[in-house]
Amino acid sequence: MSPMILNTIEVILNGLMAGVMYALVALGFVLIFKASGIFNYAQGVMALFAALTLVGFQTGQVPFSHLINVVFGTNYHHWSSGINSFLAILLTMLVMVGLAWLVERVVLRHLVNQEQIILFMATIGLAFFMEGLGDLMWGANIKVLDVGLPSGGSFWWEDVTREWASEGSEYYGMYIDVLDVWAAGIAIVLVIALTIFSQYTKTGRALRAVADDHQAALTVGISLRTIWVVVWSIAGFVALVAGIMWGSKSGIQFSLSLIALKALPVLILGGFTSIPGAIIGGLIIGVGEKLFEFGIGPLIGGATENWFAYVLALIFLMFRPQGLFGDKIIERV
């Protein structure tokens, strides 16, 4: 094979990996949207917050140390030299569940029956709040997250692909980050686990019932409030996974919260209510933007990844307003 084709294959593979990462965030959106009709803008910030909390526990930081030190003139930084990653993940999960409970209790409960756009705005407010909270709790400096996942290029894959190139051509093999492969694997496990959860457990069935029809679910005795806490906790868990993956890949920093914006076109392509849609939408966007940047980007100045996903979604919507797998939109007066 000629290096050109091999390069293209490499771009496609990396696009698929990036797509999995987008899909991870989009998954959290879909879960909440299905269960409560809330378009949760804060999902990206939840990932940031989860990752920050995880690192905070791992390194044994004192929460709010900056604020405490300034107000009381003390000098606390760490309460221990850090704890085991596994324990830290469990603790972070507890924090996310607590957060889900708080969100339901303080915000959502009062906004039942409001228009969707109001709920959307409320989650933007929540996103601002959590961003400030995360930075205030754990400090705004860029952090390195290491939970023991391998990373770096795969030499084995480089060697394998070098053989594919035709004789005499200068080709040095494909670069694939092992971390991305792990992320893809974990995402697959996550989706399977979520599917099993929603199909075969009592809570999962209740979740689907609520997603189907709020009032009908209420009449058969499902507590909406409990379900919302459960859904936000699961979304918190998905955010934690996404936060770990993105954090290990590019460090934990403010820009992590912007992946929420990237997840929006993914959702549009896949449809807001479909879990497989989120995955396939993520893959299409990932591959599409990498290929576009590789093929056409150099001709028009590069950095097309900033907008390609949105324009693709825009054009796509012109032809299929409900997304690939979304329910058909039926409107009545």
Place this chain on the structure above:
Amino acid sequence: MFYRESGDFKSSYAADQQTFPIKFDRIAIYAFVAFLFLVVPFFINDYWEKSIILPVLVWSLAALGLNILTGYCGQVSLGTGGFMAVGAYASYKLTTSFPEMNMFLVIIMSGGITALVGIVFGLPSLRIKGFYLAVATLAAQFFLVWLFNKVPWFYNYSASGMITVPERTVFGVAVTGSNAPPWATYLFCLIFVVVFALIARNLTRGRLGRSWMAIRDMDIAAEIIGVAPLSAKLSAFAISSFYIGLSGALFFSIYLGAAEPTEAFGIDKSFLVLFMIIIGGLGSIFGSFIGAAFMFLLPVLFKNIMVGGFGWPTDMVQHLIFMLVGGLIMFFLIVEPHGLAQLWRVTKEKLRLWPFPH
């Protein structure tokens, strides 16, 4: 006692249909505008101009524009930052290409150019609605900012990629550049804000405004009773973009003086303006102003108290402000989803009955 329509008899159709039908309103608003034009210019100084009054004026205009689209016509847009960038770059290209052109004309034409761009990005609104449209407008935001970063023609091939406004005068007084006196820039912006606020007020209570509101409340029903969605939606996009383009042009050429697209017109600006109209009140001209002032001045106030008063470090205060703003948005949505304008309306109702509420 004072605020009521009784005793205020109208004897002609014109009097009945005037912009501010209640006498108290009319006098208060005229007095306030006169105060802005006749008193403030003599007392304005550099600090008040640069850090408080100009930004509030510019953001009010942007909020007014978005309110026309989102509040009156019901089309959610997250592309405000991108449209402001169009206004800014249009004014830059116009002032540098035609140095003789009057500044008023430059700003108005920038608005016109933005309106055309707005129509193009408004086309998808005919097919898609709600969140889907919001995401589609994100395409405008990111694509336009990218365009201004990557195409050198827009920034006249300057090495830094920044645009800097040249000095231009109106009636012999500089209004742009660093030599412009505070009162001149203030008056220049104020004229635009007052004139276009009046136009917006009258547009929204006329035929066009009613067709927007019909589309907002239920577009299918509106279509059935004879409102053309094509013209209603696209005119909302065009006029809203015109206002946002004006504010972008003023923001760049009068207030900032120099700008770089990613920094000055990023997605955070789109959200800021959206917050302004939500806090202020969707579908309210007064709300656009009060929302813009509130959202812009609140962080400034907190910053002054915490950094200046308590002596806390700036970065920490920044995070606290984020929390406060986020918390306030949620608080307002829970307590009063219709914004500050609704609070004002309630107060007016109470004033009407005061001092005998029963």
